[in-house]
Amino acid sequence: MKKDALPVAVLGAGIAGVQAALDLSRLGYQVVLLERSSRPGGKLTALPKTFPTNDCSACVLSPPDSFFCIRSPHFIKQGSDNITLLTGVEVKKLTRNPGNFSLHFYREGREEELNAAALILCPGYEEYLPANLDARYGYGRYPGVLTGLELEQRLGAEGYLCRPGDNGPLQQVAFIQCAGSRDPAGGVAYCSAVCCMYALKEALMLYEGAAARKLPLPEITLFYMDLRTYGRAYESYLAKARQEYGLKLVRSRIHSIIQLPGNPRLTIRYAPEEGPARVAEFDLAVLATGLRPPDGARDLAAALGIELDTHGFCQTSPLAPVSTPQPGIFVAGAFSGPCDVIDAVTQGSAAATACAAWLKENGAGPVKSPLLPPSSGAVDPSPRTGVFICGCDRLAANLDLKGLEEYCRSLPGVDTVRELSLCDPQAGEEFLRAINENGLGRVVVAACSARALEPVLKARLDQAGLPGVGLKIVNILDHAARIYSGRVEMATRKAGDLVRMAIAGIKATAPYMNDAITVAPATLVIGGGAAGMTAALHLGDLGYEVHLVEKESQLGGNLLRMQRTLRGADVQAWLAGQIRRLMQHPRIHVHLDARILDTSGKPGSFQTEIEIAGERRESITHGVTILATGAGEKKTQQYLYGQHPAVVTALELEDLLKTRSPRPAGAQRVVFIQCVESRDAGHPYCSRTCCSETLKNALELKKINPAAAIYVLNRDIMAYGLQEQWYEAARSRGVVFLHYQPGEPPRVTPLAAGTGPEDKLLVRAYDAILEEEVTIEADLLVLATGMEPPAENRRLAALFRVPLDERGFFATSHPKLKPVETPVPGIYTCGLAAGPGNLEEALASAQAAAGKAAADLARERYELHRQVARVEGACAACLTCVRVCPHGAPAIKDHRSHIDPLLCQGCGACVAACPARAITLTGYSPTEIEAELQALSPEAGKVQSTVIFTCSYCAYANSENVGSTSCPDDVSILQVPCLSRVGTLEVLRAIEAGARQIVLTGCVAGQCHFRPARAFGSQGPGPDPMLCQEQAWRRARKILGELGFDEDTVKVLRLPPPTPGRGQPLI
Secondary structure (H helix, E strand, O other): OOOOOOOEEEEOOOHHHHHHHHHHHHOOOOEEEEOOOOOOOHHHHHOOEEOOOOEEHHHHHOOOOOOOOOOOOOOOOOOOOOEEEEOOEEEEEEEOOOOOEEEEEEEOOEEEEEEEOEEEEOOOOEEEOOOOHHHHHOOOOOOOEEEHHHHHHHHHHHOOOOOOOOOOOOOEEEEEOOOOOOOOOOOOOOOOOOHHHHHHHHHHHHHHHHHHOOOOOOEEEEEEOOOOOOOOOHHHHHHHHHHHHOOEEEEEEEEEEEOOOOOOOEEEEEEEOOOOOEEEEEOEEEEOOEEEOOOOHHHHHHHHOOOEOOOOOEOOEOOEOOEOOOOOEEEOHHHHOOOOHHHHHHHHHHHHHHHHHHHHHOOOOOOOOOOOOOOOOOOOOOOEEEEEEEOOHHHHOOOOHHHHHHHHHHOOOOOEEEEEOOOOOOHHHHHHHHHHHHOEEEEEEEEOOHHHHHHHHHHHHHHOOOOOOEEEEEEOHHHHHOOOOOOHHHHHHHHHHHHHHHHHHHHOOOOOOOOOEEOOOEEEEEOOOHHHHHHHHHHHHOOOEEEEEOOOOOOOHHHHHOOEOOOOOEHHHHHHHHHHHHHHOOOEEEEOOEEEEEEEEEOOEEEEEEEEOOOEEEEEEEOEEEEOOOOEEOOOOOOOOOOOOOEEEHHHHHHHHHOOOHHHHHOOEEEEEOOOOOOOOOOOOOOOOHHHHHHHHHHHHHHHOOOOEEEEEEOOOOOOHHHHHHHHHHHHOOOEEEEOOOOOOOEEEEOOOOOOOOOOEEEEEEEOOOOEEEEEEEOEEEEOOOEEOOOHHHHHHHHHOOOEOOOOOEOOOEOOOEOOEOOOOOEEEOHHHHOOOOHHHHHHHHHHHHHHHHHHHHOOEEOOOOOOEEEOOOOOOOOHHHHHOOOOOEEEEOOEEEEOOOOOOOOOHHHHHOOOOOEEEOOOOHHHHHHHHHOOOOOOOOOOOEEEEEOOOHHHHHHOOHHHOOOOOOEEEEEOOOHHHOOHHHHHHHHHOOOOEEEEEEEOOOOOOOOOOOOOOOOOOOOOHHHHHHHHHHHHHHHHHHOOOOHHHEEEEEEOOOEOOEOOOOO
């Protein structure tokens, strides 16, 4: 877009809207993000944790490029100058005009108008509370009946719950699923997609809350119809709840809940799948309420001419999941149907990519390239040091800023001191001008939150071509002014101490610049299925060269065997069009019958060698890689597959239907068996698509032969979200669904000998409702064998240094926040390569990956901005760093440790653990931390300080609220990336510098942000950083004890994410 071009308007700043805005800004587009509430984050801000990682929801929402927490009192706009965030917005009028949409809205009591080139609609959802919750469940009448959201908010605030009403012990808890969902008579007909998983999460929170307080674990029963654990790691999440805590599952619909007079407990009447109706008492009943379309959805749709489905959600095509029929209008998140955070994040990125491609097609390019101006690369051996003190009112109210400025001028080695109101967005230019005019190479900023300011100021330095300037932020607001509120002299002295320590640390920092390289403006896409083709086309449409490598002799992957989607879209017609576009696209090079031989290089400049047709070799230079290798249908040896002609897989049935084979058309009895070698010990995940494929094929068989008897033997039907309507359609057409238990799977035997087409099968299964075994004489048996990753993934993972998850799919950086990013910068994954998903989901993830890749290519010069460890001293190859790294970054080569910068995440565990002090981490090297501690040494008559080491995530966010707690003595807070960076030596150095007490504050158990993201309760590939921390502290305590110090000299605090405005006591 040119300077006078219109911005993109994103309506709704929930997780999908925030993601869309961030991705568009990285592509160089101006974005106006409009939110009706007072702050961004949407519904997710009300949730303390998210499944399946049980991560803090604030961390999920925080910008991924920085240490940041939305629960900090310093919440400000992050990420890009291209984003304008408007909160408290009430849109009154929308005028549709592609390329020039008009929005009229009220904000802060006045009417405003905005013109936008395109719209991305992310208005989210509302909690659905049907009218019958009171009559049926006693909601609102009985204090022991809560919704899931209410329970979670109380757990987030209180940690645990007593029995509502009389505060008695919580012994029995009932979770009641589908309270209003999947209920056409008293609620809504669709599945809300998230309820089963959030119920499991809340059950785990109750168990852990009790365990943390050393209380007896409550007995929790979950009443459900189908337990929809359809995500990649969701089945493991369920297994943890059942195996470790004894969660009970009862397939049932609840009849009623009553509370008898004088009895604090609830009486629940329910009808289980087998046996008569039963009655049980519980202390708490939790209703899994669902999702409904947002308020104002119909008005929004009418104004923009977009269609809503019968439920009120935005109608999109399964082959264009984030686009509407109206040009320039895109959609993401729950507005297009119930979905969880993973899908909302993916759709947000996909919508940004689709929007950018549409804008480019219509002549509106980015405002500016996010290109970093070239820097000289020279490093000043003795850089000048400057101090900038923020002069905002919050600091001036409790600090003597002039006195602080004079003190800073008196410090040795300080060349420039300036007071500057850094809260003012216009101050950025003055900040850069002062650095240039004074030739500063090291800058200390005394202001507020380092988490909030650091990414903003670093981005400004990068944009100004000054990436080598050392920067250190000192939080004199929270760590001085607020701690000593009302004591100006004490607060000012503490602010001076903190600045003095920061100056000592930054002066001890060895000058270092990452090598910036010119980005090769091309992308290598590996895999020519639906995801690979979609990613390639979007990148090509955005103006970038693409090399698409497919191992087979034709494009299409699994789509070659698929006729229609569940929603009826013609897959073959769409596929033909996609292949035609690819082969004719001027920027896309298609390499068929090709395989990857080798790859080398670094992000921004990879060199990959491919072999074509087993003969010709070709070298490709590319800046970004997208792994779209797909997945295949698992072949099984169960149920006579491969031994009997009447036994086929789901894809083989598609082939038969495609060729109009007489076997399915003439079959009078067809049996489908779900979860064949899925959701078991060997394949502990749901393949996500099998149930929808069965529904589609069952309906197709009914269409061909309405008289056919069709049986679906299943454990749970995973018809999540809006797929529920096809489940109901199949039932209404006479398809019979029978549940079986994993311990009692169906049995299949031949009816008669021979191999002719007339042979039939006997299928036997136990029916819980009839309480007897059912025998079906079947003409055709269809096995839903699920998906498994290709064996080639292991070789590619080794070549590109991308880890695989325990199932063999490519691991992503975070299953919630980064669903297409791998841990290796510049390498993305999408479609079935990242895990099971349907076609619609694969296309959205491909669009998301394409947008991420395009943002990398738009930079034109690539520099790895995150801090990484480096081996600079004498290494003994003792393997300590190899053992402690949670990401597998160090390796021994030529009798010396080498740390892979692509895998290193900068936690500092190896730096703290290295016995030779041979490893350094810019900003947190042993020399820098020692220098800061030495600067702490007490002056004559000064009280000895308490030193608090705080990690850069939850603990630091808590320290920003520390002004709300009392600090009776002198406190100095030192930030480190992760508490694993604090080893035995750092603790001893602090004592040596005069500290009377050391307080180590970090994230709670299992929530370390440098631990590789994984499903809650599962084992990761590397050690948990927390183990390294505890070993170091035990050693330090032992040494201090031998020296005569009290064991309480070193304290450890595990801090949860803060409650806004309320800090945790740190000392």
